[in-house]
Amino acid sequence: MYYLRTTLQYLLTLLAALAANFFLPRLAPGDPINALLGADVVETMTEEQVAQVARELGIHDALHVQFWNYLTGIFTGDFGMSIKLGMPVWDALIQKLPWTLLLMGFALVISTVLGTVLGVMSAWKRGEIADIATMGGVLFVGSLPPFWLAMMLIILFSTTLGWLPSYGAYKVGTSFPSLNWFQGVGLRLIMPVLALAIVQTTSVLLIARSSMQMALDQDYIMFARAKGVSEGKIFFKHAFRNALLPLYTHTMMGLGALIGGSLIIETVFSYPGLGGLIVQGVNSRDYPLLQGLFVITTISIIAANFVTDLLYPLIDPRTRRAG
């Protein structure tokens, strides 16, 4: 019953999200013709000419017709043609998706591991200098605007030291799977991953510290200490395991958000991922492109939530009993 109810809830959420994905971009002011031809050109076009372009772009149809085409397209895998890029939306998504997964994946792993380690250690050493220093340092770094952080990394590692390339995901002119190609990919991954990981580590650390503290404050920890259980065992077996649930949720949400990419970091580093594509889609009001992007982002987030929910009872038996 728990699984059936959860499944139905997610199907409804998915339908609502798909509808929002279609209507929200159209509610925003602006239209793709301006972006495609330039406002100065559109300004001088006759109404008939503008209508002709709208017909060619498929945005002249009635809204319900466009919506129907969009829904049927999702189920047949046809997301339409990108207005700005002049190519199938699906092809554009497939081109960019691996880069986003690579970038966000590395950042997620690093920030999760680093944030968890620092967070639980900070909670373990609560009130001590190590805790205060960690919290102060991480909060300071975490409050830096991501674009500024990215620019500082570029100025230091590219402009000044000349160690790392500042833009792109691979060296143009090298071909997959040559050594040069992999080397180029690796070097170009360092700064964006670093910038993202620094930003994301803060939230992981705060969650880890908070949940570890809550666990450490429980009576069973006091009881374990009274029983003479070793500190190592208390740390790993009694406190850390019970502190994992919020971290698990946060990590799973992070997995779902992987697909969306990072709008700011990808833009600053000209990283060819989906985040940059969203920026382009929004700026050019490229409805088919935005729909495609939002659909896969929606599905990935809902899927991650769904899997998280399904796995909760396995990870924490208390939720199974509650359900």
Added chain:
Amino acid sequence: MRRSLLRGASAVALALCLAAPSSAHDARLHANPEAGNGSPHTAAGILSTVNNQGPKTADSLTIGIWNTAANITTYTIGNSWNDWVLYLALDKLLEPSPYMSKGRSWLATEVVQVSEDARIWEAEIRQGVKWHDGTDMTAEDVVFTYNLYLNGPANRWTHHVSDVPRIETIELVSPTRVRFTAPRPMPNFDLVTAPELPIMQKKQWEGIEDPRTMTDPVIGTGPYKLVEYKADEFYRFEAHEEFWGGAPTVKELTLVMIKDPQTIFAALKSGEIDGAARALPPEMVAQWKDDPNIEIAQAPTLWGTWMQMNLNDPVFNNRDLRNTLSLAINPEEMVERVMLGRAQSGKHGWPHLDSTWTKPGLEVPFDAEAAKAGFETLGFVDANGDGYRDLPDGTPFDWRIVVSTNQPLYVRAAEVMVEQFDAVGIKTHVEAVDAATFNSLTTDGNYEFSISEITPHGLADQDQYMQFYSSPQMKTLLDSEPERLALYNEWWEADSRETRQDAHFKLQEYELKYPSRFMLWYPDGLFAYNWKAYDNYASSFGYGIFHKYSFLPEAGRIGTSDSIDQLIAE
């Protein structure tokens, strides 16, 4: 390591601090000899302290671009930022551009007026020109291209055939000669239309139902062949060995997309790219002037920044009010405060100060006192005592100046504009919105004022100037101002270059007095490149230094200015 970190810290400090406003233009700069009206305003030359002499040829160059060139077709490039990318691969009948009042033979060996009334023109097509796929370019390709512009889907180029002028028939009169016939005179066909429209290969395009979705590498006759691209990531061009004008000076050109303005110049500084095809911010001239690797060039781009007003609003459909508003605007202050002196004042109006189509010597006076008197005469007085003028019927107003958030300079300009209007009792405020919303507001007429960029296409092209009158907003002016309409019609009926230029000059004078928009400034056109990689850039009106003529042998550069180094030598 410690030293490196110190260097890093210095660089960070440098990046964070604002450079002091630059003084006037470098005294070493020379006037561009190609300026058709002999104007000395826009100069081309090197701004760096040392004018280095680097290599004149190169095996490969990597140039950063910031705005996608999409699939490099006339259907997916919609602006003048990147049309030069298209022109690397595609040629026109005459070149280099409609901005110079002189077209030189290119794919056509001659373009001549056939009828006395300038309605019929013929082009003799150059023989022996090869497409990138090795086949011959023929007159049929030209007929096909012009017909596609006339009857096919609209794009940024089509109105030069389908509207101003409207060509009726395009036909072959011999295997090598094409005839163009229009119902009305088109005395500037060889000056505007022929040097504007890129010629496409019939074989590649004739079977394509929806040209907007063509993703194959475009086949052209130009000096560079597109061999590989990923829209939004990079474009790789190789020299077209069979290019009729001689082998290009650079064998391989790679254009990489770097969208962020800071990153593109950081990449140039670090040597990752050899040139940045993006206007250098004025404050960076002082920072980079002494850089040993980077050379800063100034070249005329014919760009401009203007403030438009909503002519659909009945308030602004009053030429005396527009005249009075123009008196309240001080573009000189804009140049100093916003552009740090690296621009020409917009007081010369529209079109561009250095356009060959512009009547020399025109100037909008700045006279705040006269503006105040004008507002009083028009009934714009402070009726409610709040310190600001109200509409003649007593209604208070607070006009919006809309700007795009992706143009920080324009936000600044709007703030200065608010101050200038405030000084004459007009209440305005700035509204900064995202780029797409900005376009929508201005196209839909949902604004009072807007500040935006205008490209050479709209600022230095006589036919495009008249094309503006096809817009609903400009039509309202024709409907309500008989004097303007008479001049507009005079232009259309003029059947010689001279009479048309004369009509155009009169229209400019009228426009200056009763403006439909206010020019604020014309940026100097600043570009930076790594001179050690390649140092043979040429200056071309409307394009700056990044365009195909910078990569052509000397013979191919006729029609542009000489190379920038030669200008200095002179």
